[in-house]
Amino acid sequence: xxxxxxxxxxxxxxxxxxxxxxxxxxxxxxxxxxxxxxxxxxxxxxxxxxxxxxxxxxxxxxxxxxxxxxxxxxxxxxxxxxxxxxxxxxxxxxxxxxxxxxxxxxxxxxxxxxxxxxxxxxxxxxxxxxxxxxxxxxxxxxxxxxxxxxxxxxxxxxxxxxxxxxxxxxxxxxxxxxxxxxxxxxxxxxxxxxxxxxxxxxxxxxxxxxxxxxxxxxxxxxxxxxxxxxxxxxxxxxxxxxxxxxxxxxxxxxxxxxxxxxxxxxxxxxxxxxxxxxxxxxxxxxxxxxxxxxxxxxxxxxxxxxxxxxxxxxxxxxxxxxxxxxxxxxxxxxxxxxxxxxxxxxxxxxxxxxxxxxxxxxxxxxxxxxxxxxxxxxxxxxxxxxxxxxxxxxxxxxxxxxxxxxxxxxxxxxxxxxx
Amino acid sequence: xxxxxxxxxxxxxxxxxxxxxxxxxxxxxxxxxxxxxxxxxxxxxxxxxxxxxxxxxxxxxxxxxxxxxxxxxxxxxxxxxxxxxxxxxxxxxxxxxxxxxxxxxx
Numbered sequence: 001x002x003x004x005x006x007x008x009x010x011x012x013x014x015x016x017x018x019x020x021x022x023x024x025x026x027x028x029x030x031x032x033x034x035x036x037x038x039x040x041x042x043x044x045x046x047x048x049x050x051x052x053x054x055x056x057x058x059x060x061x062x063x064x065x066x067x068x069x070x071x072x073x074x075x076x077x078x079x080x081x082x083x084x085x086x087x088x089x090x091x092x093x094x095x096x097x098x099x100x101x102x103x104x105x106x107x108x109x110x111x112x113x114x115x116x117x118x119x120x121x122x123x124x125x126x127x128x129x130x131x132x133x134x135x136x137x138x139x140x141x142x143x144x145x146x147x148x149x150x151x152x153x154x155x156x157x158x159x160x161x162x163x164x165x166x167x168x169x170x171x172x173x174x175x176x177x178x179x180x181x182x183x184x185x186x187x188x189x190x191x192x193x194x195x196x197x198x199x200x201x202x203x204x205x206x207x208x209x210x211x212x213x214x215x216x217x218x219x220x221x222x223x224x225x226x227x228x229x230x231x232x233x234x235x236x237x238x239x240x241x242x243x244x245x246x247x248x249x250x251x252x253x254x255x256x257x258x259x260x261x262x263x264x265x266x267x268x269x270x271x272x273x274x275x276x277x278x279x280x281x282x283x284x285x286x287x288x289x290x291x292x293x294x295x296x297x298x299x300x301x302x303x304x305x306x307x308x309x310x311x312x313x314x315x316x317x318x319x320x321x322x323x324x325x326x327x328x329x330x331x332x333x334x335x336x337x338x339x340x341x342x343x344x345x346x347x348x349x350x351x352x353x354x355x356x357x358x359x360x361x362x363x364x365x366x367x368x369x370x371x372x373x374x375x376x377x378x379x380x381x382x383x384x385x386x387x388x389x390x391x392x393x394x395x396x397x398x399x400x401x402x403x404x405x406x407x408x409x410x411x412x413x414x415x416x417x418x419x
Numbered sequence: 420x421x422x423x424x425x426x427x428x429x430x431x432x433x434x435x436x437x438x439x440x441x442x443x444x445x446x447x448x449x450x451x452x453x454x455x456x457x458x459x460x461x462x463x464x465x466x467x468x469x470x471x472x473x474x475x476x477x478x479x480x481x482x483x484x485x486x487x488x489x490x491x492x493x494x495x496x497x498x499x500x501x502x503x504x505x506x507x508x509x510x511x512x513x514x515x516x517x518x519x520x521x522x523x524x525x
Binding site: 119121167168169170171175179 | 496497498499500502503519520521
């Protein structure tokens with residue numbers, strides 16, 4: 001197989017996997033069979049395409065092959081034989097109803113799939129894993145690596161999640177209108193979690209896992225196409241792109257984190273920024289701001305500042321205040337305090353931060369003491385800063401974060417008056 | 420659907436339970452509730468276990484440290500979303516909790 005064909009193959013597989021699986025689940029109601037048939041179609045393509053050439057519509061080829069396989073398996077099983085003509089008839093009716101000769105004979109069922117994978121009755125880890133497996137087409141081994149668990153454990157997680165869908169009768173559908181807003185929030189939440197896991201890995205030796213970020217962006221973009229009138233989906237995609245644009249500047253050569261204001265902005269990805277800003281404008285034009293659009297607007301403030309000193313912190317603080325109205329969580333309040341500290345000085349930020357002390361949701365969250373420490377340091381209250389850096393250090397979970405905090409702790413101790 | 424109390428050892432008050440009657444009537448009329456009962460107080464429970472062939476009985480509910488089961492309703496719902504909607508409208512969902520579980524199918 002030559003390189004070109006190999007690239008065309010993997011492109012077609014990755015792009016079409018979700019559609020094939022989603023269609024097959026719709027057709028058979030059997031998640032395992034759907035995956036198995038999609039895999040079969042891919043294996044067939046690997047065998048045929050290098051010899052016969054890549055078909056004009058690789059997705060339709062893969063879906064047809066997978067569908068035929070499913071029909072064969074079901075026929076062979078016998079039990080569902082009676083239902084088959086009905087399924088085939090329904091598929092044919094859908095094709096006929098589409099009317100249009102250019103219409104895809106295989107309706108895009110990915111929206112049903114993503115809403116089902118992200119159903120709130122499923123365990124959160126299962127939602128993330130199943131979305132990556134069925135929609136993004138990552139293998140169980142790849143997902144296991146991304147989440148630092150064994151392949152066996154990840155396989156079990158996927159099995160358990162699929163079993164719950166079946167046993168608890170979670171419907172394979174886009175939720176009806178009265179549930180749609182809440183459930184859409186759930187889907188966006190899963191994609192954002194996936195991104196943040198790649199953007200600030202919660203454990204392990206490295207801070208960034210850009211593959212997970214790229215998958216989250218890919219899925220968020222897919223969602224904006226499936227739900228073009230959902231401004232929060234556009235807002236999420238804009239947010240992810242604006243954050244992802246900084247990836248090359250976020251760590252130094254040693255892999256240590258570089259704070260936003262110390263980053264080399266020439267290394268920010270201009271194409272991602274332009275894309276993100278356009279998407280944000282489109283989202284805001286709907287006139288229905290939500291938490292993701294607001295966070296994207298904050299990220300846009302950073303993206304538009306030519307250098308750190310030129311950052312419009314007053315606007316960022318105002319956007320965080322709006323975000324508190326939408327999502328009054330301690331983490332949002334923490335970020336608001338940081339923005340206020342930048343706009344009005346560390347003392348104002350520290351006052352807001354101290355209102356949050358003792359909040360149970362911030363217990364064990366290292367960024368709370370780390371932020372407090374930074375503000376105390378800027379107020380030249382070095383001994384107090386050292387205490388807070390020590391707390392943060394004890395709670396930080398990745399090596400680069402620990403190195404950053406250890407460096408700051410040493411500086412604070414050096415600046416403290418001798419006892 | 421299992422209806423559970425908020426705290427172990429405390430029976431709900433008549434005031435807390437009163438709206439359950441309207442819920443029962445509504446869901447039975449709608450055709451999603453097939454049957455159900457409120458259970459006697461937790462203190463009247465006997466828990467049965469057999470371990471290594473030996474019958475072990477203990478006084479009280481099986482999980483005394485947990486929220487106690489107050490009653491159950493057998494529902495026939497189209498899918499989990501409908502079951503969640505029905506459960507969320509039971510008064511115990513507000514002060515206790517309601518567990519939704521499919522009946523065993525082999």
